[in-house]
Amino acid sequence: MSVTTDRRTLLRRAAAVGLVAAPGVSFLSACAGSDDSSDDTKQATGTKSADNPLGIDPKAGIEIVIFDGGLGTKYATDVDTPLYNKKWPDSKVTYSATQQVATTIKPRLNSGNAPDMINNSGSDIMDFGAIVKAGQAADLTDLFAAPSLDIEGKTVAETLVPGAVQQGTYDGKPFAVNYSFTVFGLWYNKKLFDKNKWTIPTTWADFTALLEKIKAAGITPFSYAGANASYYMVRAIMTSAAKIGTEQVLKDIDNLKPGAWTNEAVKQAAAAWGEVGKKFANPSHLGLKHTEVQLQQNQDKVAFYPCGSWLENEQAASTPAGFEYAMMAFPSVTASDKLPATAINAAAGEIYFAAAKSKNPQGGKEYLRTMLSKEAALEFTKLTKSLTVVAGAADGVTISPGLTSANDALSKAGQDVFMGYLFDTWYKKLDDASREAANQLFFKGGDAQKFCDTMEAASQAVAKDSSITKFTRS
The missing domain is CATH 3.40.190.10 (Periplasmic binding protein-like II)
Known part of the structure; x- marks a missing residue:
């Protein structure tokens, strides 16, 4: 392409x-x-x-x-x-x-x-x-x-x-x-993982342990492009939050419910991904565009990449013969996640x-x-x-x-397929705020509480703005 x-x-x-x-x-x-x-x-x-x-x-x-x-x-x-x-x-x-x-x-x-x-x-x-x-x-x-x-x-x-x-x-x-x-998840090169005998993780402990192995191999374990694809990271955080606390967490966010962004599930998800950013990110990727990071993945310089199922087609012209796209569900963050590790965010x-x-x-x-x-x-x-x-x-x-x-x-997710969130299409101001907050969390060492507080303030500003048409989901 x-x-x-x-x-x-x-x-x-x-x-x-x-x-x-x-x-x-x-x-x-x-x-x-x-x-x-x-x-x-x-x-x-x-x-x-x-x-x-x-x-x-x-x-x-x-x-x-x-x-x-x-x-x-x-x-x-x-x-x-x-x-x-x-x-x-x-x-x-x-x-x-x-x-x-x-x-x-x-x-x-x-x-x-x-x-x-x-x-x-x-x-x-x-x-x-x-x-x-x-x-x-x-x-x-x-x-x-x-x-x-x-x-x-x-x-x-x-x-x-x-x-x-x-x-x-x-x-x-x-x-x-x-x-x-679109099916959302973590994308990787199956041939690279098979070559290194890296097992696909389902728990957060196994996930971070694998990231350590990948880092030791000289490969950036996990990344996305901060310049124009920060919403990929927003999707990762929101998916983890939903798996921790069910999709109701995302419905509350969409409905601008007070306290939705400071919900413990959101904070736990933000904390987990913030730690990944601190330990396994490449800070230079904050300034890169999506195709630049995706090309690095095609060159086996990046292992995991959070994205939707359009990725394979988007990279068709850049994907070498030794690269085979595969996708895994986001791993469970806690041992008490309300949705199983196999749960998937898929949406139109x-x-x-x-x-x-x-x-x-x-x-x-x-x-x-x-x-x-x-x-x-x-x-x-x-x-x-x-x-x-x-x-x-x-x-x-x-x-x-x-x-x-x-x-x-x-197929593995069965009935545990959830739509995700709608605030990004309903409220552009909230979408913009979430992208910046995700970059701050992942690339700039931002803490989870700051992420939650920033987004809670942005959400309630939208809620109180009478010039913005409000929508609800059940």
């Missing part, structure tokens, strides 16, 4: 190159002063029927915008659009790719001239909670109630993994499709939504229905080495070593 499709590099670079469009397709237009800026813009509609449950105009075109990152864009150009046009041949799809989503899309949302379907991702991601509050995202209730394109007898919602619809739900209504199903990610004030929002929803077909989901997995929220779409298909390992971890 070329650097232009390296998801985490492109989504974090401050100097990203902006718009990239495939040959023969149009770039995004600024549309300043467009006649479409009025909320009264005429929107394309058609007649609802069994074959057209969303009531789209079969001849109306749609405009889609895809984030150009680690998942690439071929799934849109080579799979989803052809499938959409197979059913709706008279509907022209105008496609654009961007690495700067907010910079290019937000002005169009505000002017009422938005693309019909948008992939909201990357370092320049838009605050989706604010988009929902502003009425700029279309309600997807009718999409999820519509019949699946190719799974007979089921609605779109009924074809998805548990929790998929809920992850895009705000105050009881669904506004987003979180499409890519990559936001896709239909714009409420575009020319053809129903067409945008129909494009999403196409993406949520079993055929499209399977091809997405083949292209990206990433699962989707379409349940069982990749069953029986030969997949890569890393994704196979992630699937095995899911």
